[in-house]
Amino acid sequence: MHEMSLMESVVEIACETAEKAGAAKVKVIRLDVGVLSHVDPDALLFCYEAIRRGSLAEEAELRINRVAGEGWCLDCGKTVPLAERFGACPECGQYHVQMTAGDELKIRDLEVI
Numbered sequence: 001m002h003e004m005s006l007m008e009s010v011v012e013i014a015c016e017t018a019e020k021a022g023a024a025k026v027k028v029i030r031l032d033v034g035v036l037s038h039v040d041p042d043a044l045l046f047c048y049e050a051i052r053r054g055s056l057a058e059e060a061e062l063r064i065n066r067v068a069g070e071g072w073c074l075d076c077g078k079t080v081p082l083a084e085r086f087g088a089c090p091e092c093g094q095y096h097v098q099m100t101a102g103d104e105l106k107i108r109d110l111e112v113i
């Protein structure tokens with residue numbers, strides 16, 4: 001389950017950031033998770049419960065923000081919504097769409113106290 005290693009890095013980064021800021025603990029972790037990424041938000045939450053124990057993020061709330069899929073159509077020269085990886089352009093039906101959003105998993109921001 002790669003969600004486990006993803007959450008390990010997230011919690012590690014959150015705790016390091018809190019430590020550097022001289023904070024006592026992490027209060028909120030906000031994550032951007034693209035709908036086209038191969039990451040299951042429920043699995044993230046499940047792993048987070050296990051990983052945060054004993055860390056500065058032990059009481060932190062994990063908020064997951066789902067990022068919609070979006071791509072750039074080379075044929076239309078437009079940004080279009082993308083329902084699937086390597087999906088067709090909804091405007092022209094061609095498969096020349098480069099994914100520009102929806103594939104991310106990143107920390108949007110943190111609150112520390």
Ligand SMILES: [Zn+2]
Pocket residue numbers: 073074075076077089090091092093094
């Ligand atoms: Zn197009």
